[in-house]
Amino acid sequence: MRFWVAIVGFFLLTAADLLPQHGALAAQGNRVALVIGNSKYVYAPALPNPASDARLMADVLRKVGFNVIEGVDLDYAEMRDRLNKFTEASYDADTALIYYAGHGMQVNGKNYLIPVDAELTAPAHLKTRTVQMDELLAALPPDPAVGIVILDACRDNPLARTLAASLPKSRSTTAPGLAPIDVSGSDVGTGGVLIAFATDPGAVSYDGGGANSPYTTSLARHIAEPGVELQSALTRVRGEVTAETNGKQRPWHNASLGREVFIGAQTAQPPAPVQPAAQPSATAAPAESASTDGRGWEIEQRVWDEASKRNTLAHYEAYLQQFPNGAFADLARLNIDQLKKQPATVVANVQSETSRSATAVQPPAAAPKPETDAGTELTESAIGLDHQGKVDLQERLLAIGYDLDADGDLGLKTRRAIGQWQEANGLPTTTFLTPKQYARLKLDTDDALTTYRAKQASEAQATRQESVAPQRPQKPQPVVRARPRRQDQREAANPRPAPKPKATARKSGFKYCTGIDGTFQIPASQRCPLSGYAHY
Structure with missing residues (x-):
């Protein structure tokens, strides 16, 4: 009897353990992923990692409940087919994720993904032999769903150099890596969009020496960690990849989300044990301070x-x-x-x-106290901003959405923007900075400034190329051929006779007059007589 009681109790405990897991999966809802890795290119050297990177990411996403549509070494038709299947499957999804590893490129500020059979030798091939980034964004479901696009496609691309040689230089421009994508201006409800690159826009990522690239290795390790929000996971990936590559590759992401997103299980933190009042823990002070400060995690990321x-x-x-x-x-x-x-x-x-x-x-130091020192003209002058430093300050304010001109003159618009930033961050609104406020502003705007400058550089280069007027082709000058030497010798030996002068008619000393007796001559120096008679 005791044996059967033990068996029934075991099954009850097992069922109790499974119920929360089922609830967690139900809370995650319908989740669909498109995973593509292109390695074996026909018109470019094969890439060592994308195929294995795609298999690794597909395995990670399946384990956390994603319906994965997978493809490796896809040509143009196959990439279109997988994208169409993903669009249909994710139409009513709660979370839709696209992961691509392989060759990509940017032209005139737009990004393109390259199938394995693409031969890019003419400008029209961008439209007929590649997949545009805009098509990936269009395939994501609308709000309130969350759309995620992760690209490990910033490699050194020989196909881009081949295409650049065929593009008209007066109207098209290519650049390394991928162009930044700004999603901050889109309307966000409870969903939104997140874009992640393996490295900063305009930079080149590395394949590494292992079976997987440094970026995908770190991404697979952190993206599905239980209890880790997606943007926090990407921040950890950024730190690891930057350290592994000695700062040569710094992953980048830009998001406009209306809620926290968890790829792995969203596990609640266990309640902290109650500490006796007489025995406070010294090591718990930083964690307590960080939990009470809503910006604690963000400050840690910036530091x-x-x-x-x-x-x-x-x-x-x-x-x-x-x-x-x-x-x-x-x-x-x-x-x-x-x-x-x-x-x-x-x-x-x-x-x-x-x-x-x-x-x-x-x-351990406690969490930093809120800034209470008011900025003055004296505290700002202590920062020692030169002209370029003032331009940098204005560009940082521009990058986070304030209206001003980056001219190096801290005028009325700049002062108003500084005051608005101080007010938004709970600082004394004096429109002048202190050294601590300036350091905080730099930490808060590093990522936004990188995106802003990359976008400005891309737009300026495109405008400069379009403004160059096409040069008119010059008319070919007639070729003056040298006379053969034999002809000169022959003419010297047999000179041509000089042309005879033309005989000139001798002038007569008389002229003719008409009179009664007919025509008669008179000296040329005289006039014809009015009487009509010859009188000499």
């Missing part, structure tokens, strides 16, 4: 981005001092160990040891 960009011991140690248990703490310690192995000067070693000892002795 980590700055540390990974600088790639110095001081920046990594500053990150660990502020976030000892942060999401990138292990990676920061690994980078510190690698930097310590490199040769350094004695001064650097002394400073490093000092900072390490200070970090070991001092308790």
Whole structure:
């Protein structure tokens, strides 16, 4: 009897464990993914990673409940077929994701994905032999669904160079990598769109030495982590890939989402155990402060981005001092160990040891307090902005949506924009910056500034190429051929006789007059007589 009771109890416990998982899958809704990896190109060298990258991503997405439409080494017709199937399958989906690895290119600020059979030797081939990025965006379901496009297609592309040679230089321009895509201006309800590239717009990504590219390896590791929101996962990917490539490749994403998106299971954090009031924990202070501050996670992301960009011991140690248990703490310690192995000067070693000892002795720093110092003309002058620094400040404000002119003159529009930024961030609205406010503004606008400058450069280059007037073809000049030397010798030996002068008629000393007796002559110096008679 006890045996059967134990068996029934085991099944009840198993069913209880499965119920939350079923609820989590139901909450995720209908999710569809299109995964394509093109490696074996007919008119370009084969790529080592895209096919295996696509298989890895398809496996990861299937495990978290996606209906995956997969394709490897697709020609033009096959890519069209998979895209049509995805459009139909994702029409009523809650989440639709497109992942593409292979060759891509940008022309005049627009992005194109290249099938394996594409031979691009004429401008018209862009329309007839490639798949435009706009078509991928059009295939995504409308709001309230969430659309995600991830492209590992920023490789060095020989097909782009072949096409560039055939394009008219006065109206078309190509550039490396992919062009930035701005989705911030689109209307967003509860859904939205997210675009992710393997590296910054206009840059080239790397395949790496393994079976998968550095970007897809890190993406597969983090995108489906339980409890990790999609944009947080992409931030972790950015940090890992930047560290692995020594800053040569920095993944990029741009999003306009109306809610948090979880690719993996959305697991709730367990409640923290109640601590006795008499025994507060010193190590819990940073986590408590971060949880009470809504910007805690965003600040950590910005600090980590700055540390990974600088790639110095001081920046990594500053990150660990502020976030000892942060999401990138292990990676920061690994980078510190690698930097310590490199040769350094004695001064650097002394400073490093000092900072390490200070970090070991001092308790973890609490979350930074809100800025309370009011900016004045004096505090802003202490920043030491030259003309280029002022232009940089204005471009940062422009990149996050404020209306002003980037002319290096901090006039009325710039002051108004600074005041609006201060007000939006809970700072004293004085329209003048303090050094701390300026550092915070730079951290908040690094990604937006990269996107803004890449877009401005692309538009300026396209405008400059279109403004160049086509040169009129010059008429060919007549070719003057040299006389043969033999002909000159023959004419010298047998000169032609000089032409005879024409005989000129001698002038007569008389002229004719008509009179009564008929015609008669008179001297040319005289006039004909009026009487009509010859009188000489």
